[in-house]
Amino acid sequence: MRRSTIVLLSGAVLAGLTGLAGCDPGVFGPTGTATPPAEPEPPPLADLAVDSDRDGAITAADERDEEVWSDARGAVFLSNWDDDDGDGEQDARDIFVNGSLDEEDLARVLVRRSPDLPEGATVTLAVSPPAATERVRLFTALRREVLIDLYDERAELDADALRDEDLELLLEGVGGRSTRWDGRVTLTLSVEDDGELLEEDVVALRAAPTIFPDNTRPAERLYVMRISDRRLGENLAFYDALEALLPDEVPIYAVDQYDYYADRWVQDNMQTGYQRVPGPDGPRTQLTYLEAQRMTGGGLEELVPFELLGDDLGYAYTGGADTSLNYGGNLEVTPPFERDGEVFRFGRIFVGGGDGGSILGSPHSDHMNEDQLGYLEAQEVQGPVFELSSEWLAVGHIDEVLLFVPDTQRSERPWRVVVASPALARAELLRVEELGGGDAIVFEGRETETTVGEILGDEDLLAYNDAVAARIDSIRDKLSEEMGLGEDDFIEVPVLFEPLWYGGMDFGIAYNPGMQNLVVVDDQLFVPDPEGPDHEGEDVWQRVASLNLAPTGVTIHYVDVFESYHLLMGEAHCGTNVRHAPYAEEWWTP
Amino acid sequence: MTTPGTSTSRFLVVVTALASCASLAAPEAPVVRDARDVPAALERGGDAGAWSEQTWRADVERAAGLARATHPDGEDRLRRLEGLDPVVYLARRRPEPEVARELTRLVEQDVVPAALLAQLSLRLDDGSARYPFSSAERFPKRAAVDVERLQRMEREQLRAGLLLALSSARHPSAFYLSRTSLLDEGRALPERRVAAVALGKTKDARAVALLRGVAVDEKEPLELRAAALAGLGHARSLDAVAALRELSRAPVDAALLRATALSLGQAASAWALRAVPRDDADAMRAEASSALVDLLERTADERVSSAVVDALGMVAHEGAKARLAALVDDERTPPALKQRAALAVRRLERALRRNAR
Numbered sequence: 001m002r003r004s005t006i007v008l009l010s011g012a013v014l015a016g017l018t019g020l021a022g023c024d025p026g027v028f029g030p031t032g033t034a035t036p037p038a039e040p041e042p043p044p045l046a047d048l049a050v051d052s053d054r055d056g057a058i059t060a061a062d063e064r065d066e067e068v069w070s071d072a073r074g075a076v077f078l079s080n081w082d083d084d085d086g087d088g089e090q091d092a093r094d095i096f097v098n099g100s101l102d103e104e105d106l107a108r109v110l111v112r113r114s115p116d117l118p119e120g121a122t123v124t125l126a127v128s129p130p131a132a133t134e135r136v137r138l139f140t141a142l143r144r145e146v147l148i149d150l151y152d153e154r155a156e157l158d159a160d161a162l163r164d165e166d167l168e169l170l171l172e173g174v175g176g177r178s179t180r181w182d183g184r185v186t187l188t189l190s191v192e193d194d195g196e197l198l199e200e201d202v203v204a205l206r207a208a209p210t211i212f213p214d215n216t217r218p219a220e221r222l223y224v225m226r227i228s229d230r231r232l233g234e235n236l237a238f239y240d241a242l243e244a245l246l247p248d249e250v251p252i253y254a255v256d257q258y259d260y261y262a263d264r265w266v267q268d269n270m271q272t273g274y275q276r277v278p279g280p281d282g283p284r285t286q287l288t289y290l291e292a293q294r295m296t297g298g299g300l301e302e303l304v305p306f307e308l309l310g311d312d313l314g315y316a317y318t319g320g321a322d323t324s325l326n327y328g329g330n331l332e333v334t335p336p337f338e339r340d341g342e343v344f345r346f347g348r349i350f351v352g353g354g355d356g357g358s359i360l361g362s363p364h365s366d367h368m369n370e371d372q373l374g375y376l377e378a379q380e381v382q383g384p385v386f387e388l389s390s391e392w393l394a395v396g397h398i399d400e401v402l403l404f405v406p407d408t409q410r411s412e413r414p415w416r417v418v419v420a421s422p423a424l425a426r427a428e429l430l431r432v433e434e435l436g437g438g439d440a441i442v443f444e445g446r447e448t449e450t451t452v453g454e455i456l457g458d459e460d461l462l463a464y465n466d467a468v469a470a471r472i473d474s475i476r477d478k479l480s481e482e483m484g485l486g487e488d489d490f491i492e493v494p495v496l497f498e499p500l501w502y503g504g505m506d507f508g509i510a511y512n513p514g515m516q517n518l519v520v521v522d523d524q525l526f527v528p529d530p531e532g533p534d535h536e537g538e539d540v541w542q543r544v545a546s547l548n549l550a551p552t553g554v555t556i557h558y559v560d561v562f563e564s565y566h567l568l569m570g571e572a573h574c575g576t577n578v579r580h581a582p583y584a585e586e587w588w589t590p
Numbered sequence: 591m592t593t594p595g596t597s598t599s600r601f602l603v604v605v606t607a608l609a610s611c612a613s614l615a616a617p618e619a620p621v622v623r624d625a626r627d628v629p630a631a632l633e634r635g636g637d638a639g640a641w642s643e644q645t646w647r648a649d650v651e652r653a654a655g656l657a658r659a660t661h662p663d664g665e666d667r668l669r670r671l672e673g674l675d676p677v678v679y680l681a682r683r684r685p686e687p688e689v690a691r692e693l694t695r696l697v698e699q700d701v702v703p704a705a706l707l708a709q710l711s712l713r714l715d716d717g718s719a720r721y722p723f724s725s726a727e728r729f730p731k732r733a734a735v736d737v738e739r740l741q742r743m744e745r746e747q748l749r750a751g752l753l754l755a756l757s758s759a760r761h762p763s764a765f766y767l768s769r770t771s772l773l774d775e776g777r778a779l780p781e782r783r784v785a786a787v788a789l790g791k792t793k794d795a796r797a798v799a800l801l802r803g804v805a806v807d808e809k810e811p812l813e814l815r816a817a818a819l820a821g822l823g824h825a826r827s828l829d830a831v832a833a834l835r836e837l838s839r840a841p842v843d844a845a846l847l848r849a850t851a852l853s854l855g856q857a858a859s860a861w862a863l864r865a866v867p868r869d870d871a872d873a874m875r876a877e878a879s880s881a882l883v884d885l886l887e888r889t890a891d892e893r894v895s896s897a898v899v900d901a902l903g904m905v906a907h908e909g910a911k912a913r914l915a916a917l918v919d920d921e922r923t924p925p926a927l928k929q930r931a932a933l934a935v936r937r938l939e940r941a942l943r944r945n946a947r
Contacts, residue, residue, distance in 0.1 A: 233681060261730065265683055296685070297734030324684065356896070360787070360820040360856065361849030362813060395683045423944040426861060448695060456864070460758070460791060460824060463862035463904070467855060469944075470900035473937055501690050501750050504783030504817065569683040 045191040045199040046123070047112035050075035052203070054588050056278040058110050069184055069204035072590045076208050076277045077107035077136075077185075078286050079176035081314030088306070090314060092174040095137070097144040101311050105286065106170035107205065107277070109138070111189060113166045117159050122192045125169075126154040132185040135175035135207075141168035150174060157189075173207045176275075176316055179374030183207030209379035209587060210288045210316060212273040214333040214347050215520040216406040216415050217580035222246060222521060224576045225255040225264045227564070232262035235564035238575070242519075242526065245557050250521055255303060263299030264565070264575050267399070268292060268327035270304050270315070272579040276586065285582060291317040293326040293372055320371030325353050329397035329574050330368065330390060333382060335404055335415045336583075339484035345585055348482070349382045352390025352398030356474075359392050359467045362505040366391040381587045386482050388475050394500045394507035399517050399573050401475055405491075408523055408553035416552055417490045419476060420516045422465035425494035425532075428540045429456055432533050440533035443512070446562055452533050461498060461511070468497045468508055491548045494530060494541040509569055513561055515545050517571035521578060525549070528571045529558040641762040650712055650763050653705035664702040668710060669722055673751070674744045676729045685735070687744045693755035704756055708763035711752045714745075715770070721748065750784040757791035765794040772804065772818075783817035790821030790830075797825055802833045806840070816849040823856030826866070831857050831874045835881040844889075848897040851885060854878040855901030860945055879907035883914060886930055899934045903941040911938055 052062040052075050065073055080091045084105065085098035097103050117123065127133045127148055138148040138155070147169060148155045157167060177183035185205045191198045224242060227235040243252055255266060263269075271290040276283050291304045304315045324330070334347040353367035367373070367387070376385050390398045402419040429452050432440055438453035455461065479485060493515035499506035510517070513528035532541030542558055549556055565575050641649050657664060672678045673689035696702040713719035723744050729737050753771060756764040771777055771785035786804060789797045804810055804818035819837065822830045834857060838850045856862075858878035863871035879902065886898045902910050917923050917931040 261732070262681065264681075268683075295734045297730070298732040356893075357845075357848065359852070360823065361816050361852040361897070362783070362820070363816065363845045363848075423947070427944070427947040459826065459862040459865060463823075463826070463856045463859040466859040466861040466904040467852065467900065470855070470903045470937070470941075473903060473940060474896065474900065477933075498691070500688050501747075501754065501784055502684075502686060502688065503746075504750070504780030504813070506787075506820075568681055574683060 042116060043114065044112070044201065045114050045117060045121075046189045046201040047114065048125075048187055048189045048201045048203045049110040049112060050187075050203045050205055051108065051278060054278045056280045056282070058108060067186075067202040067204055069206045075107060075203065075205040076588055077171055077173045077205055078105050078208055078275050078277055078284070079173040079210075079288070079314075079316070080105050081176075081288060081316060082286055082312055083309045083314070084311045086310070088309070090309065092137075092172060095146045095149060097139050097170060097172075103141075103144070103170060104279070104284065106139070106172050108141070109169040109171050109187060109203070111157065111162065111167040111169065113164065114159075114162050114191070115164075117163050117191065118193050118198070120193060121159050121198065122190075123157040123159045123162055124154050124190045124192070125157055126188045126190065128153070128186045128188065129184070131181040135173065135181055136185050137172040137174055139170040139172065141170050144170075171205065176207050177209055177375075177378040177380070178318070179371065179378060181207075182378065183209075208275045208277050209381050210273045210275055210290065211346055211379070211381060211583065211587060212271055212290070212331075212333050212349065213580035213582060214335045215404050215578075215580070216335045217583065219247075219250045219521040219578050220581055221253055221579040222250055222519070222576060223253045223255060223266045223578070225257055225260070225262070225266055227257045227262055227264060229257055229262070232257055233264075233564055233568070235264065235561075235575070237560040238564055238572070241557065241559045242576075245524065245526070246521060247524065255300070259307075260300050260303060261296075261298055263296055264568075265327075265329070265570060266300060266303075266577045267329045267574045269294050269300035270577060271328045271331050272577060274582050276582060278586075278588065283586060285312070287313040287579070289313070289315045290328075290331075290372075290375070291315045292328055292331075293318065293320050293322055293369060295322055316375065318369075318371040318375045320369035323366060323369060324396045325351070325366050325368045325390070326372050327397065328577065329395070329399045329570075331376070332398055332403065334483060335413075337413065337483055339482075344382075346382045346583055346587065349376050349379075349385045350398065350479075350482070351376070351385060351387055352393075352396060352401075353387045354389040354391045356389045356391060356471070358506045359464060359471060359499065359508055360506045364391055364505060366396055386478075388478055389471060392471060392508055394502070394509045395569055395574075396507075397574075400508075400510065400514060401472060402479070402516055403518060403520070403573065405518070405520055405525060405549075405552060406523060406554060407551070409551060413489065417476075417479065417485070418493055418516045418518065418549070419490050420472060420495035420497075420510070420514060421492035422469045422472070422496050424492045424544060425496045425512065425541065426456075426462065426465065428494055428532065428544055432535050432540055435535065437533060437535055440535065442533050443531050443562070446531065447567075455496070461496070464499055464506075464508075465496050491552070493527075493545045493548065494532070510566070510571065512541065513566045514571045515541070517573040519572050519576050519578065523554045525554050525556050526559050526572055527556055528561045528566065531562060641766075643766075646763060646766045647712060650705065650708045653703075653763075654709035657703035657705040661701075661703050661706075664706050667696065668702050668706055671748075674724065674748060676724050676740065680730070680733060680735065687740065687747045689747055689751035690754040693751045694758045697755050697759045697761075704759045704761040705763075707752050707756055708761060708767060711749070711756070711763075711767050714749060714752075723748075746778060746780050749781050753781075753785055753788040754791070757788040760792060764788065764792045765796065768792065769797075769800060772800070779811060779814060782814055786814065786817035786821040787824055788821075790824030790826075793825060793827070795827070795829065798822065798827065798829045798833055801825065802837070805837055805846075812843060812845060815846055819846065819849040819853045820856070823853030826857050826859075826862065826874075828870055828874055828877075831877050831881075835877060838881050838885050844891040844894050847885065847889065847891070847894045851882060851894060851897040851901045854882055855904035858905045858907075860904065860906040860941075875905050875907045876909055879905050879910040880913075883910055886914075886934060887917070887927060890926065895930045899930065899937050902934050903937045906938065906941040906945050908942070911935065911942075914938065 049058045052066040084101035091098045091102050183206045187203050189201045226239050275286045275288045330352045336347050351368050355365040357364045407416045440452045443449045495514050496511035497508040498511040512530045519526040530541035532539045671689050673692045697704045768785045768789040801818045801821040805815050834854045858874045882898050914931045914935045
């Protein structure tokens with residue numbers, strides 16, 4: 001939007017108007033007499049342009065409403081968190097355009113030529129609001145020199161040069177949307193003469209959100225640690241099963257056991273996602289992982305910044321207080337859905353946490369830290385973020401209770417919620433006992449081997465599970481309320497829980513391998529083998545889980561995680577991470 | 591059938607073991623002339639001793655001595671707990687020491703007799719245990735951990751684990767050890783909280799009055815009082831339910847009412863009463879259910895009502911359904927209560943359905 005106090009017409013413009021009057025029959029009025037042609041508008045003194053219509057190019061069509069950013073219109077830019085020059089540092093951390101690949105990550109800003117700039121005029125480009133000045137940087141495209149660095153608010157442009165040619169700039173996002181900044185930037189180009197403002201032009205831009213694809217998106221890569229060293233607790237039964245059964249188009253990324261001290265919880269250190277903006281050759285994507293606030297000392301917190309960081313793979317890191325509830329296992333995303341007419345095109349983020357206390361009644365609260373939660377909220381497109389009770393769990397992660405899986409047989413809601421069910425686990429044990437299988441072995445050959453009768457005779461264990469079932473009921477109710485779910489949107493799998501004690505309080509953990517803590521790779525599910533009792537040659541817990549999952553049309557693979565993950569308080573999902581394809585819809589199209 | 595040589599060796603081992611405990615044994619400790627004289631129950635730390643207020647410590651020592659004879663590797667295993675080894679527990683998804691599960695399993699599998707746990711618990715109290723807790727060298731240098739905090743936690747977790755394992759095994763020492771920890775105000779709060787639950791888990795009838803006393807004692811920390819309520823829940827008897835019912839009527843902090851509700855659910859859980867005579871089980875469930883509905887009617891606190899709804903689902907008594915339905919249908923029921931009652935009905939119906947599977 002442009003404001004002028006004086007408009008000066010140049011000689012060239014006047015000549016053009018005169019010429020136009022002689023050639024264009026349209027300027028003749030209905031009487032046939034010649035009417036002086038309308039004088040063409042002189043070129044503006046201040047003219048900024050960005051890709052406001054989000055078509056990947058700067059054209060005249062971008063002029064309209066360029067000063068306002070809305071869901072439908074307004075330029076967008078990436079946060080430059082990848083490493084295009086391979087120096088091991090995020091590109092945003094230095095004051096350089098790190099090569100041509102890096103240049104493609106920066107947003108174009110055009111200062112159009114202004115031939116009518118008065119002699120002695122001052123041309124200034126300013127960045128606002130203050131939060132933006134701390135988080136964006138501007139370079140000249142030609143020389144790739146810093147024009148406006150962080151914390152600088154303005155720069156004076158070369159007026160003489162601007163009379164002759166356009167000035168192309170590159171805008172770099174350094175800090176993304178967060179609790180402290182909503183990602184909005186305003187650029188103001190001002191032309192002054194002797195202290196008097198002659199003209200001004202304003203454009204608005206906004207940082208792209210980071211989007212976290214849900215489990216039902218096509219899988220592109222699976223991360224898992226390969227642990228062959230028995231001293232470190234080898235996991236080859238699990239790893240080899242994944243390697244053998246994964247579709248060819250989903251490669252395994254094997255994380256080294258020694259580089260990260262056998263810290264196998266690959267779900268926890270990161271959440272895979274992406275940023276996307278319109279580009280000249282189609283949408284431009286930068287994989288963007290959220291590095292969770294998780295400090296182990298040389299463990300997987302170094303995977304993303306030191307190994308995965310590369311060209312077109314960057315990361316966000318929010319810091320904040322360290323709690324297990326920050327970790328990736330406690331951050332999930334619903335598939336896209338509609339509720340009461342409101343459409344959530346990219347689903348909604350949900351996390352575990354709450355103030356509900358322990359299962360046995362100890363007062364207790366725990367939540368994801370405010371910085372990380374605020375960051376997730378600030379992305380907006382997958383909000384509002386909601387919380388489900390997980391503070392009662394020893395690890396505190398929502399993937400210990402439920403996960404979303406695809407349902408290939410439904411069209412309207414092609415997904416379901418797989419949820420841990422103590423009631424189902426108990427019911428199957430009762431059934432086996434009634435059929436004379438009270439001595440049937442559970443967890444055969446494992447250090448925790450027991451029998452059906454022993455489990456059913458452990459009244460404290462069963463009472464605890466009765467209470468867990470009640471808590472999971474409340475979690476289901478909350479999820480149903482947030483998403484408008486019905487009973488048939490849930491699939492139960494048999495999981496018992498047991499209490500562990502920390503600080504004098506009870507915290508729950510899966511008693512048998514938690515079957516809901518599974519890995520989704522397209523229409524394949526890798527489900528922790530529950531190692532339940534056999535009846536008529538079949539594991540009864542596997543049998544009922546398979547029955548319940550069958551209507552979804554997915555393929556189930558039961559995988560051995562008992563020694564390598566379950567006894568260490570995690571399961572299959574906890575030990576893996578999947579990069580999923582971006583959504584087909586673009587966030588910038590309403 | 592044992593050969594004479596074998597039984598003689600066992601006899602010598604038993605006498606030697608007894609002799610090592612002689613200075614701590616009660617004067618009336620039986621002389622064992624032959625291994626076959628040792629009652630099987632005492633050999634496994636059972637209740638063949640007097641196990642009275644006056645004799646229980648000596649009973650622990652005697653039982654431990656016998657346990658060493660029958661399980662010569664038991665003590666060594668007790669001193670190599672994985673849950674106290676940083677190399678093991680730092681690899682866990684929650685990288686902190688925890689041994690209650692491990693100890694319970696070791697006793698259940700007869701790898702370590704309960705009597706040895708009881709003796710260790712006594713010796714931790716009097717400082718003579720010389721337990722090999724981890725040294726700083728056992729922690730990886732690179733690990734971003736607070737070594738001192740974890741070492742403190744190992745001690746706390748061992749104490750907690752011993753009490754819980756002993757109470758799960760219903761060892762006769764469990765009542766006395768748990769009571770000692772619970773009532774000693776000088777002990778760390780986490781240990782006292784676990785002791786409260788462990789006391790209830792013993793199912794000892796004497797536990798109910800003790801736990802009730804702590805639950806109502808306003809001088810005790812709220813967390814300990816909540817733990818005492820949880821202990822009553824674990825006691826799971828008619829007396830425990832009656833005590834919880836009485837406490838549900840007390841004008842106390844919402845956190846305590848919440849714990850009371852959940853403990854009523856624990857005490858009368860439909861899933862947990864197999865071993866209880868049918869009539870008693872029905873009476874417990876009826877009384878708990880009635881107390882919960884009363885509480886639901888009285889409370890306006892969201893946390894308490896949420897816990898009541900959960901507990902009603904646990905007890906899953908048909909009798910509650912009628913009362914709740916009446917609240918929902920009655921025009922005079924305030925809207926907030928009507929909403930809570932409606933939720934309780936839905937949850938109860940869901941619980942009844944799944945219990946019928």
